[in-house]
Amino acid sequence: MFDAIQAAPPDAILGLSEAFRTDANPAKVNLTVGVYKDESGQTPILETVKAAEAKLLAGEGSKGYLPIEGSAKFCDLTQKLFFGADHEVVASQRAATFQTPGGTGALRVAADFVHQNFPSASIWCSTPTWPNHPKVFQAAGVRVQNYPYFEAGCHGVNLDAMLATIREIPTGDIVCLHACCHNPTGADPSAEQWKQIADAVYERGLLPFLDFAYLGFGDGIEPDRSALMEFARPGVELLMASSYSKNFGLYSERVGALSVVTPTADSARTVASQVKATIRTNYSNPPSHGAAIVAEILADSELREQWNGELADMRERINGMRGLFTRTMAYRLPDRDFSFIERQRGMFSYSGLTAQQVDTLKEKYSIYIVRDGRINVAGINSSNVVPLCDAISSVLNGE
Ligand code: LMR
Numbered sequence: 001m002f003d004a005i006q007a008a009p010p011d012a013i014l015g016l017s018e019a020f021r022t023d024a025n026p027a028k029v030n031l032t033v034g035v036y037k038d039e040s041g042q043t044p045i046l047e048t049v050k051a052a053e054a055k056l057l058a059g060e061g062s063k064g065y066l067p068i069e070g071s072a073k074f075c076d077l078t079q080k081l082f083f084g085a086d087h088e089v090v091a092s093q094r095a096a097t098f099q100t101p102g103g104t105g106a107l108r109v110a111a112d113f114v115h116q117n118f119p120s121a122s123i124w125c126s127t128p129t130w131p132n133h134p135k136v137f138q139a140a141g142v143r144v145q146n147y148p149y150f151e152a153g154c155h156g157v158n159l160d161a162m163l164a165t166i167r168e169i170p171t172g173d174i175v176c177l178h179a180c181c182h183n184p185t186g187a188d189p190s191a192e193q194w195k196q197i198a199d200a201v202y203e204r205g206l207l208p209f210l211d212f213a214y215l216g217f218g219d220g221i222e223p224d225r226s227a228l229m230e231f232a233r234p235g236v237e238l239l240m241a242s243s244y245s246k247n248f249g250l251y252s253e254r255v256g257a258l259s260v261v262t263p264t265a266d267s268a269r270t271v272a273s274q275v276k277a278t279i280r281t282n283y284s285n286p287p288s289h290g291a292a293i294v295a296e297i298l299a300d301s302e303l304r305e306q307w308n309g310e311l312a313d314m315r316e317r318i319n320g321m322r323g324l325f326t327r328t329m330a331y332r333l334p335d336r337d338f339s340f341i342e343r344q345r346g347m348f349s350y351s352g353l354t355a356q357q358v359d360t361l362k363e364k365y366s367i368y369i370v371r372d373g374r375i376n377v378a379g380i381n382s383s384n385v386v387p388l389c390d391a392i393s394s395v396l397n398g399e
Pocket of ligand 1: 014032033034035130132183
């Protein structure tokens with residue numbers, strides 16, 4: 001049976017990390033997978049995570065299963081972090097939150113839930129979007145369609161085209177939106193544009209599905225929540241997949257959450273019973289360690305403040321690299337405008353490099369970039385920025 005199986009193509013993002021690992025060039029640069037790197041090129045464990053882990057290890061008394069929905073403390077703190085402790089959604093208890101294995105786990109649980117309960121609904125994704133979005137949704141049996149989002153000419157959001165399509169999506173369909181730090185483009189709507197998008201989504205009777213993987217990586221926790229605050233209007237419904245991979249650096253621990261905001265506390269309980277049935281047949285119940293770390297930090301005012309500082313350091317380093325890259329490119333190619341890199345937010349920017357130029361960078365210089373031209377700005381540091389900009393300039397000059 002197995003001899004007849006054809007090999008699957010490597011993953012568009014994680015497959016490149018595999019190739020990077022086996023590249024023997026000591027000057028290689030990895031700007032592929034969305035993982036934070038510090039100035040020395042390492043992905044550090046946050047001090048607050050280390051401190052929380054030490055406390056957890058000292059006090060841990062059991063490795064028994066978590067409930068299907070995960071740790072109640074973690075889910076409660078997650079709701080309060082994302083919506084704000086005093087938000088009406090939290091106070092009214094009309095949201096059900098589930099601890100999931102990473103943000104991808106939340107996306108998959110949501111897609112299974114959608115498929116089981118709204119079998120004819122499509123999920124609409126931005127063009128472009130994270131390449132795993134359509135794959136996860138389709139794997140759950142959900143039809144995926146696309147709305148226009150990015151305009152290469154201005155390196156920003158094409159709001160008119162986006163709104164025009166949203167206004168034609170069939171009522172009852174689902175619109176997947178990147179709550180901040182759009183992956184892969186780095187281009188986010190302004191707060192005023194989010195208001196127009198939310199108006200259009202609700203006027204049309206659509207269900208918003210916010211993918212919130214980068215809270216705190218844009219401009220800070222408060223400003224990064226502006227899209228969610230716009231969508232979380234009184235009485236309305238929404239789905240939200242959130243992740244702690246990036247903002248707590250807990251990539252390998254797989255810590256995320258799915259929040260389903262319903263009209264009433266009663267419907268939240270009913271919906272929760274369905275989501276739990278989905279989880280039980282998928283991975284039964286989530287792993288505990290990473291979520292326990294997050295809960296420990298968020299519940300302890302001192303650790304939480306320290307974590308805010310560590311998050312700010314990561315964000316500021318990335319934004320600093322955005323400026324450094326823009327200035328370094330301006331010296332090399334003064335006729336070409338790279339200022340959009342400095343304006344964009346989060347880990348990623350769409351560089352505008354073609355797949356062929358990306359291939360040349362890999363083959364000639366061991367510089368690894370996703371083939372759609374997405375660069376992980378967090379992989380840039382003051383040691384690699386000059387060779388990186390030299391190589392990009394040469395490739396853009398056709399050398
Ligand atoms: C990325 O886009 O690089 C990250 O979200 C990691 C992943 O799983 O693709």
